[in-house]
Amino acid sequence: MALAAQHLCTAAVSVSQFAVAYRAPSQSLTLVACRDSVDVNRDANEFPGIYTQLDFLTPEEEAILINGIDEMPWDLSQSGRRKQNFGPKCNFKKKRLQLSEFNGFPEFTKFVQERFETVPLLSLYKTIEQCSLEYDPIRGASTDPHIDDCWIWGERIVTVDLLSDSMLTFTKYRGDIKRYKLCCAFEYRPVFLGPLDCCEQEDCVVRVPMPRRSLLVIYGPALYGWEHCVLREDISERRVCIAYRELTPPHLKDGQHEEKGSEILNAANNFWDHRIMSQESWAQKLLHFTSKKRENLYTGNFPADAQH
Template identity: 50%
Template sequence: MAGTTRICGCKGYRFCVECENAFAKEFVNLSTSLPPVDRVYEYCIKCKKAWPVETTLDVSLCPSHSGTPVEIEGIHIQESFLTDEESRKLLKGCDSIEWSQSQSGRRKQNFGPKTNFKEKKLKIGNFKGFPTVFKWVHKKIKEVKILEDYKVIENCSLEYRPETGAYIDKHIDDCWVWGERIVTINILGDSYLTLTKYEGSHDKYNLKYVDFKSKHSVANNVAIRLPMPVNSLMVLYGEARYIWEHAVTRSDINNRRVCIALREFTSWFLDGSNEVANEVLRKAKEYYPIEQRFEA
């Protein structure tokens, strides 16, 4: 599959519906779902605990959920972070910018520095700041206490559509360049983020740069589903950021979903000693108008 030429954005073992239709034999043994687990939990936004479920969690029953819950540190979900009017405004802004093909059936709009996680290289690339359509939401996140000092240096809009078979593989965001707080703003479509505990080498994801140990004892072979309702803000940090991989499965994309992922620098890029990082931080304070382009 490495040598397979594809016109979509997929590479290697990542695939979408178009890949499956064109190269059915190559992708027959691959899955867009997570491996089987012993138990599935769903996180309750109200009580901030994850409860065992067979289908979906009834939040209205809180605090009288059934079963024994598990807890993990580092999850902040704020419902109605955006108003309906704000989400429409943000979606209109995203759709005024050209979408690029990404992997696994997704489309993206990426604004930030050029990074090479494997070789640990950071370049300014063509980064010149952010489109003005994002300025107000970058300011709005600072109203959230745990994000008061957040310095956005990457803004990535992501689109998932069921007709393209969109999903994202389980992963941990790189730990060499991206800071502790991983921010997602869900502006169209309800969905879930699924967590599974990572048990691999600390060389992967550059986890060796992080000295972090879990505060809670949760069995390895479980999945924890985090609700991502429309208009919500999600922040992963600490244990949820570094101990658990996160994924969006194809089965959780039932309609068009659009979200914005924001990233900050790790602490060693904020001390003023790295000239490229300093330039990125300067550029990240700039906003520029874009040529309007609305899709039908």
């Protein structure tokens, strides 16, 4: 089933004041958000660039993913999140891309990437970064408003949601196109880029549902013309999502950086046993921590979280 989002325009009204209603005629689910009433007759095409497929995963497949993810070590991330990141090393400021230690993805997640081939919008999609993100209300987890860097991350951002429902909030971006390297999106001929100003009103907020076990694709106007975020108030219980990214056209065949892109794409063909890799990762983390602690014994320079 497909899900479409409709826009809500408001002036000086906080997102927390919005009411959310769902309607499921035939095989579709439409989100309508408004302050005082629900309008189920608005044109869902008013906010292009969002595609959601409900029940992309079965409950059994969700359990397989969560069990595998939780068997692997987590790293602390920003805004109360934890993450597991598999992808090349990127220096966004200097626009440098390195293979570094990237050698593919956990084997238990392979079926998700293979299922992308059944989604027409994801034709020829080749994952080069896969990131598991955990949102826990105990830590006040959230994501700040942003646009994914347009120098390296391609035209379709994909997310698969696990464990609980949440919302993705969009606000129109009116800043400098140099920020987020938006200018890079105009240096090549994007396949999905359409008119960026798809909402005529000045103050516009779009609330897109992210149902449990659904697939979400952000592309075109929604990707390049709007910042998106996950609000703290929209995380009521543990949520894990797997985010996928592809390369931009200059890093693909016949592009300026094809050679570097090919190196990354070759590594992305690998899938490995996470149980073996997890043991190695824990050993490396322990070795790093032990070495750092030994160094601090000589220097007296202890990090704040290692003083007790």
